Amino acid sequence: MRRYLRLILITVLWISTEVAVSQDRSVKTNVLSDATLSPSASVEMTVAPQWSVDLSGSLNAWTLSGGEKRWKHWAVQPEARYWFCRPFAGHFVGAHLLGGQYNIGGLDLGFKFPGTDFGKLKDYRYQGWFVGAGIAYGYSWILDRHWNLEAEIGLGWSYTRYDRFECRDCGKRLEEDKPHNYVGPTKAAINLVYVF
Numbered sequence: 001m002r003r004y005l006r007l008i009l010i011t012v013l014w015i016s017t018e019v020a021v022s023q024d025r026s027v028k029t030n031v032l033s034d035a036t037l038s039p040s041a042s043v044e045m046t047v048a049p050q051w052s053v054d055l056s057g058s059l060n061a062w063t064l065s066g067g068e069k070r071w072k073h074w075a076v077q078p079e080a081r082y083w084f085c086r087p088f089a090g091h092f093v094g095a096h097l098l099g100g101q102y103n104i105g106g107l108d109l110g111f112k113f114p115g116t117d118f119g120k121l122k123d124y125r126y127q128g129w130f131v132g133a134g135i136a137y138g139y140s141w142i143l144d145r146h147w148n149l150e151a152e153i154g155l156g157w158s159y160t161r162y163d164r165f166e167c168r169d170c171g172k173r174l175e176e177d178k179p180h181n182y183v184g185p186t187k188a189a190i191n192l193v194y195v196f
Contacts, residue, residue, distance in 0.1 A: 023088055028150065028193040033058045037071065042191065046087040054079040054094070056189075069107055070125060075100030077187065079136065088148060088195050094136040096154060098186055103127045105165070113184035124174070128162025134186035146195050154187030 024046040033040040042056035057076045063069070079096035083089070105125030109118040134156020141149045160182065164175040 023146075023195045025196040026088060026148070026193050027196075028056075028191040030056065030058070030189040030191050032188055032190050036060075037062075038073070044081075044088075050083045050086065052081045052083065052087045054081060070103055070105045071107065073100055073102040073104065081138075088140055088193070089142055090140060092138050092140070094138065094152070094154070095133070096136060096156070096187060097131075097133050098156075098158065099129075099131045101129045102162075105167075113182070116180070116182050116184065123167075125165040125167065125171075126162045127165070128160050130158050130160040130182075132156055132158030132182070132186060136187050138189075140193065148191075148193035148195055150189070150191040150193050152187060152189045152191070153185070155184065156186035158182040158186060 026042075026044045028042045028044070030040040030042070038058045038060040040056060040058040042054055044052050044054040046052045055076070055078050057074070059074045060071050061074075063072070075098060077096050077098045079094045081087075081092045081094040084091045103125070104127075105121055107121040109121055111118050134154045136152050136154030138150060138152030143149055158181070160180050161177055162175075162180065163173055164178065165171050165173055
């Protein structure tokens with residue numbers, strides 16, 4: 001009986017040591033999103049030797065510049081990642097989904113992607129929801145035992161339905177439940193990562 005208890009104790013200690021040493025989970029924040037006043041948070045965990053899953057989200061729930069600019073939104077983005085070496089180190093590719101809601105206007109962005117004119121955000125307010133999918137490439141630099149810096153860029157497609165209003169805070173609705181397809185960047189991140 002003592003032999004079995006020792007064997008069980010040794011096995012439990014070995015397993016707990018392996019779990020403590022292996023780095024298979026992380027939490028992170030996207031400093032690019034944070035810099036645009038959209039706090040972000042992500043959790044990631046390994047699911048196989050070279051695979052991980054990531055769930056990220058961002059939120060902006062306030063009005064900027066005394067009410068004249070709107071950048072309100074919430075978004076979630078689950079992603080499956082394949083790591084070329086091992087999770088949380090080096091090159092990876094990913095496939096992601098995205099979804100959320102927005103209420104934006106009064107922003108002078110002045111750029112276009114094929115089929116989408118972001119310059120219209122200056123004169124009108126748009127309120128709606130979106131869903132989409134994309135692919136991404138990234139790289140994770142190990143800074144020390146628990147800290148990484150990760151960069152990622154993704155391209156994809158997004159489908160949205162929105163209402164368009166005359167001005168940022170007031171005005172009548174000009175378009176209702178209008179569909180739109182967007183193709184272009186769907187992810188841009190510089191993540192500060194804490195690995196467990």
